[in-house]
Amino acid sequence: ARKSLTLLGLGAMGTALARTWIATGYSLTVWNRTPARAEALAAEGATVAATAAEAVAANRLVVACLLDDASVGDTLAEADLTGKDLVNLTTGTPGQARERAAWARERGARFLDGGIMAVPPMIGVPESGGYVFYSGSRALFDEHREALAVPTGTDYVGEDAGFAALQDVALLSAMNGMFAGISHAFALVKREDVELADFAPLLVSWLTAMAPAAHQTAVQLESGDYTQGVVSNLAMQAAGNATLLRTAEEQRVSPELLTPFMALMERRVADGHGDEDGTGVVDLLLK
Numbered sequence: 644a645r646k647s648l649t650l651l652g653l654g655a656m657g658t659a660l661a662r663t664w665i666a667t668g669y670s671l672t673v674w675n676r677t678p679a680r681a682e683a684l685a686a687e688g689a690t691v692a693a694t695a696a697e698a699v700a701a702n703r704l705v706v707a708c709l710l711d712d713a714s715v716g717d718t719l720a721e722a723d724l725t726g727k728d729l730v731n732l733t734t735g736t737p738g739q740a741r742e743r744a745a746w747a748r749e750r751g752a753r754f755l756d757g758g759i760m761a762v763p764p765m766i767g768v769p770e771s772g773g774y775v776f777y778s779g780s781r782a783l784f785d786e787h788r789e790a791l792a793v794p795t796g797t798d799y800v801g802e803d804a805g806f807a808a809l810q811d812v813a814l815l816s817a818m819n820g821m822f823a824g825i826s827h828a829f830a831l832v833k834r835e836d837v838e839l840a841d842f843a844p845l846l847v848s849w850l851t852a853m854a855p856a857a858h859q860t861a862v863q864l865e866s867g868d869y870t871q872g873v874v875s876n877l878a879m880q881a882a883g884n885a886t887l888l889r890t891a892e893e894q895r896v897s898p899e900l901l902t903p904f905m906a907l908m909e910r911r912v913a914d915g916h917g918d919e920d921g922t923g924v925v926d927l928l929l930k
């Protein structure tokens with residue numbers, strides 16, 4: 644028998660996932676709330692189900708890639724999940740993943756949550772470095788590993804269904820800060836005679852050079868000694884903040900993306916931690 648699975652949700656991501664399974668020879672049953680979005684895939688060989696319940700009934704392995712957790716509940720409300728292996732690739736919170744896992748178990752299904760660390764053009768392109776964090780049923784993951792590895796890489800991070808979402812959202816949150824920094828940097832130079840296309844690679848290489856500082860942060864958080872291997876102490880960094888703020892003012896750029904982080908750095912210095920790295924900011928954030 645041909646390998647088969649069901650995919651619910653044919654948005655930008657769902658469609659990219661679908662194409663990889665079809666191209667690899669899987670028998671794919673799809674469903675989308677707006678049926679028109681399934682037409683192109685039908686022409687490529689997918690079977691289009693009339694309802695989500697029908698799509699779920701077609702295969703043991705059911706993958707959902709919908710907008711948010713509420714849309715997963717809506718979509719599966721009428722489906723019989725008894726004996727199904729449900730893989731939820733819809734982005735949500737760790738709490739939502741844990742609740743969805745319990746919800747699926749009550750309905751007789753095994754459950755695996757996934758957090759996609761890729762954008763659609765990276766799907767089906769192994770060199771892109773994309774992957775999915777998975778957490779929840781290890782047995783489900785092991786049994787369907789081959790199918791799950793078709794669209795992109797896989798990284799199973801634990802039985803707690805919330806772990807995939809936790810690590811997904813942690814990485815996205817870090818990315819958010821990076822984009823904030825990039826926005827501020829461009830604002831500083833934009834009104835000047837700076838070639839932005841030449842500035843961008845400088846920004847990329849600087850951020851790439853600085854990102855490995857995360858390794859040191861991990862070591863310090865594990866040991867509790869935030870002076871361990873310190874290169875640029877916090878007192879010096881906090882003093883440098885004045886230059887960053889004054890430059891923003893000179894360039895008539897709002898400092899609003901910088902100031903919340905600076906305030907935390909200054910609190911650590913005021914609390915007597917100026918000789919440390921910035922690692923202690925993590926502790927200030929823990930409510």
Ligand code: NDP
Nearest residue numbers: 652653654655656657676677709710714733734759761762
């Ligand atoms: P799209 O906005 O392109 O598609 C959303 C999908 O959800 C559509 O199929 C839509 O159906 C469906 N949908 C929305 N609400 C409901 C509902 N109430 N009931 C049933 N179906 C519903 O999003 P993407 O495909 O890009 O993203 C899907 C998931 O993948 C999201 O959780 C996203 O966070 C995640 N993801 C996306 C990435 C990206 O770069 N695109 C990257 C990493 C993760 P309809 O066609 O009828 O509107």
